[in-house]
Every structure is written in structure tokens, then in C-alpha cells.
Amino acid sequence: MTPHSEENNDDFQTAVAQFRRALDQRVDAHLKARPDAGSPRATRAAAPRVSTRPWALAVAVALVVVAVGGAMVWPRGARVYAAGADGLQVTLADASRVEMRAHSEMTVGPASDGIQIDLKTGDIIVSATEQHDGHLYVRTKDMTVAVDGTVFLVNAGQDGSRVGVIEGEVRVREGARETRLRPGEQVATSPTVVTRPLTEEINWSKNATAHRAILDSKVIAPTMATLAPSAPPGQAAAASSQAAKTEFEEASIRPCDPNNLPPGGRGGRGGGANFLRMTPGRIYGTCLTLATLVRTAYGGGLLDGPAMPRQGAPSVTTADGRVINLPDPRYFSGIGAMSLDSPIPGAPAFAGSYFLGVEDGVKVRGGPDWVRSELYTIEAVAGGPADAQTMRGPMLRALLERRFGVKVHVETEQIPALKLTVAPGGLKMREGICTKAETPSVPGGRAAQSAAAVRMNLDAVRRGVPVTGRCGGAGALNGPNLLMVGAGLPVEALAGVLAQPLEVPVIDQTGIPGTALFNFVLEFVLDDSLPREGRDQLAAAGNELQLASDPSTVPRAPGLVTALEEQLGLRLERIRAPREFIVIDQVERPGPN
């Protein structure tokens, strides 16, 4: 039978028709399953219907500005969902404005004495007009915010809610407790809700610059003034003046000459392109693209570059010469970036050299091509001993805005990610002890070192006895399988280790505290469910990484997902997680210094 025969043609038509039917059924089933999807319809049905489907309203609401007088123009319980990546600007009947972050969802309806917004999920910034006879309320599942006229941010997440005030005053009611918040203050309903400085929380807003300016004027100067009495008068005045001043006193930005790179600091650290060096009150960056600078200044973090130049954990050198090891970014679960906070609680991070990598278009998008190709060297001096966070954040932002005319906003996209949870059968790996000790050196490269660590720890971990020697994670090949041995590793580190071969963020949602350390063995087959690049790299390591004398005799282990569940009692499930990126709206080449 030829592929074009009559019979085959009939088969083709039948199969395609059935395929179409199956697709219709799959889509209808999905629409039925979605609570906000409305009634499913046959795909080819023609008659239009008017519905109050919230999903539809969400799209419409983006452009709705209702010019109707009276107390309330919103239908009771109108749901608004900010579809798309741009978020939504909603104007309420009383002219209050609500800026919704992408993928946020709220309901707007009447309250007994005003308007009530029920925030189901996401972030909103409310610019409430003065409420003459009533109030504007924002309610989340665990608190209520009441305002008269102010600008404030509310976040509602799974773990709890958070409120921060930009201007004015709000009352936050959480159960029987009521708290008043003033500009710059935040409150969260749960200790697990992560709070960042308000100036960073509002990065996603299209009006972030204006909000930050308000915060600067209403928060920083008054706060420093209240701190003043405890300091000598002269210092207080200096601190106040410094706080109000978030710009460098002197700054130079010039095109970088890649052939004439400055030498590095002690031990060669911090020299060359893509490095940022900071000492108290001084910042020096060599041969950086503007995109890299934007990522640094607007919250991309310093250690999440696509490549690390050094082996092992990164470190910073403090002003007094101490070297502090930072957590290895590979142990982080991918979403968000490491901050430049000091690894020592309470101590400011103020000096060090940081390799920034080259922004690759993931964190910073938009703007002309030169933003990602032209290199600049910057040198800036603050008027006083500014700390690293202030210099690389607000001060660098102000510099970029002044010299490059940079205007940015933050958007959010949903990306696939994996959630690591404890499997229904319970955790199977055991807490273990690993004591670091000197181990004999092993000839060969990194692959040989890794294989040696596996050989060294495998037996002890399998027998469940404490490990002495090399602590951490190591991997080696055992026939067609990858054998990973962990010694004294927290679960979050395991999530970070898994994120590497899988090339997706792995979010630790096991609830196991980071203080619990585990010794474990995980063996899974390197099948084509894993990214090719990782498998090729392992294959390239060759015999150095292979434990088996005859790899062909080793039976295939289960795949990674099954192995995790069977061997460690952990489960990987796919989810979608938000990821922020910065969009350059406006930029121009800098003029002469």
C-alpha cells in the first residue's frame, strides 16, 4: 500500500477527524475543570452569548475608566485578573487608582461605607483619593487595610499578606489587632512572608521612580533625623545629609578599553572585565555592559551571573582583610537572586570584588542593541562611607538614570519550575553527620576529584554511619547511571544540585528546616529525560568519572523522578513560578563626564 492510496487517504482523514475530536474533548474538559472558565462550548458553535465571565472582564478592564458619578460603579464582586505581562491600571469610581502587578487577581465591590477590594493573590499599589464620607478597604485572607487617602502596597500570597506604606497612613487589622503604618513601614501576617525593603518591593510598578522619590523624601531623611539624638550633633547632621543624598558625589563613566584592563586586587581578585569592586564609599566597575549595570542596580543581584570565574564557593574580602565565604549560588533554587547582604547577620556588606557575568537577556530586556554590546567602566565616589547595598542599589540607579537617562520597569513572567516536596510515603533519607577532615589528594581533574569523593563517602552513607572527610555533594557515573552522594547536605542544597542537570528552578517546599543535614545516595539513569548538554558533559568526563570497571554490566537505575521518590522519599512536581525581569523603557548613550 502506498502512502497516497485511496484506502490510506481514508485512514488519514478518519485519523485526523478523530484527532480533532480528541482535541475538542481535551479542551472542553479543561474548560470544565477551570472554575473561572465558564461553561464549555463546542468549538464550532457560532451563537455569541453575553456572560459575566471574570476572565473576560479582566481583559476588558485594562482600558476601563468609568466616568459615572455616584457612590459605586463597580458591580458587586467584579473580579479583575491582570492577564499578560504588563499588569493593569484600574481606576475606581472615586478616582482612586489601583496598579495591579501581572497575574494578580482582585475583586472590587461596595463596602458599607465605601469601596472594598478583595485581593486574592498578587501585588497591588493603591493610590487612594481622600475618602470624604467613608473608607477604602483592601482585604486579604488574613487582614484588612483601611485608608482615607494614601498610597500603599498590598501583597497576598499563599503564606500570608504584607502591607507597606509609601505615603500617608493606613490601619491594618489582623484579627483583633490593629496596627497603624506610616511611610516606609511594612507589616506581614506571617513570619514566613519574605519582606524586602519597600524601595525594592515596588520595582515592578510602572511608577516605581515616583514612588521611590516619595519614599526618599518621606522616609529616609526623617528616619535619619530621628536617629540623630543618639549621635554627636556633628555626626547626626552628616548622617542626615548623607541619607538625603542618594547620589555619588563624583562619578565617571567612560567607554572601556578591553586591551587595557586594570590589574586585580590582592590575589588577582577583581581584575579584568565584568568585575565590580567596592570599598567603603567607592565603587569601581570594569568593562560592563549597561544591561549588566542595570541588572546590578535594579535588583538582579551580584552573584547570579551565567558563569562563575572561580571554582568553589565565592567569597568577599572585608575592609579588614577577612575573607568571608558566601553561600554558593548553585545551592540556591534559581528563582530570585542572591542579595549582597552580608553573610554575617547584622553586619553590613561593604567591601569586596564581585564577578557580575554578562547579562544575557534573561534578567534585562528591551532597549537598543548597544545596551548589551558596548562596554563601560565606571568609577564613583560617595560623599561619605556609604555601604555596598546603598551604592550598588539606589546610588547606582541614580547614576544610571542621570547619565544614561535609564527608565525601567519590572515585569513578571510565569516559567516552568519544579517543586520538591516530601512524597506521600514519607521521607526516606536520614539525617546524618559529616565531619570535614583532610583527605589525601587525588591526581586528575575535577571529574576525578568528584569520583574520589563518591568512593570515599559511598560506603559510610550506605551503612548510615557518620562521614569523615569531604562534606557536600559529589557525583560519579556507575555504568549508565549517575550516582550522587550527599554528605551533610541540607535539602535546599539538594534542590540546588538537582536544578543544575534539570536546567529548571527547583523550589524546596519540603518544609524541612535548613539546619537538618542529610547523608544520602541517589542513583538514577541518565536517560533522555535529562537535558542533552548535561549528559554530554558527563560523557565527556569519560573514565575519570566512571566507578564501574565494566559499565555494561551495571543494570539501569530508575529515572530521576522515580529514583527520588523511591530512594529519598522526595517528589518532584511541575509547577509554574513567577520570575521577574527588568525592561528598559528608555536609555541613551552617556555624554562626556
Add this chain to the structure above:
Amino acid sequence: MKPTTSAALMAVSVENPASEIEDVEGLIERHRARVLRFIFASVRDMDVAETLTQDCFFKAHRGRHAFRGDCSVQTWLMRIAVNLIRDHARRRRFRFWEKVRSAGEDIIHEWPDRGLSPEDRLSLRQQVQAVWQATGSLSDKQRTVFLLRFVEELEIGEIAQSTGMTVNAVNVNLFRAVRSIRKRLGKDQRRS
């Protein structure tokens, strides 16, 4: 004041309420399932398809003033959907997901029992799976053209408008897609 309906809210916000694309609810009501079906068949992940479908209508609404009426609304929506799928494919770096998905995303959700014998049901299921797998192995262009022609039943000219390809390129890609799927179906039949 009496609460207004969402339709009334829209009516005061749009310039031409008579136009089909100004009536967002109606537009979504009429085309959502179809757009979702096309995107799902293209990206093979219902979560992603749902997100892209929402983006599609959002973009359609935002860009409604650019719609010149030189093609049908459906063709216009498909053009937006094709671009979204293309952008999604460009961004897709997580190959691992394709494997995870292949286990989770089964096209056959429920097969209605219409008195078919178990053998007939199995045969239908095999046919559908064969087309599903075959479309998965097509190139992006071939898959788009195949789905628009045989699932969405667009004319060749409309497909060209939706994809930005020439009519000739549409025909070539369609020919190759059909040949590839026929080959797959033939193989499966021989195997069974």
C-alpha cells in the same frame, strides 16, 4: 446607583461597540475554545496554552485599533496566537519538561462510549495517538500549517495571512507535514 454590568462598563469605554473585536466578552466567548485548542495542540501543555490564550486575547484587545478588517477576526486571532507560540518556542529552554509533559499531557481525556467495541475504541485511540505523536515530531512551521489546515480548517490563503508565510511556502510545508503523518499512520497500522 444601580450596579452596572461589565458589558455596560465596557460600553462606555469603547469607541465602536458594534465592532466584533470591541466586544471583548463576545470575542472570547466565540473564539476562546478554538484559540485554546490550536495553542494546546501546538505547545502540548495545557497550562502554557491557557496562559498564551489569555495573552492572545489581551493582545488582541490592546491592539484592536490596528485591526484593519482585511481578514476575518479568526485569522487575526490565529496570527496573534502563532506569534505567541513562536515567541514561546524561542524562549523554551527547558527540554526536561517535554519529557515530563509527555507522561502527563495525554490528548485523550475521555473517550465517550458510543457503543463502540473495545477493539474499535483501541483502534481509534491508536489513530489519535499516532497523529498526536506525529504532529509532535513535525517542525514548528509544518505543525502550525497542519493544525491550521486540518484542525482549524482555515483556507490556504488564511493560513498564509496567519503565519506570514507565502502561499507557496504554506503548500510546501503542508505537503511535507501530511506526508510525514501519513507515513507515521502507515507504520502504526503495519505494527498493529
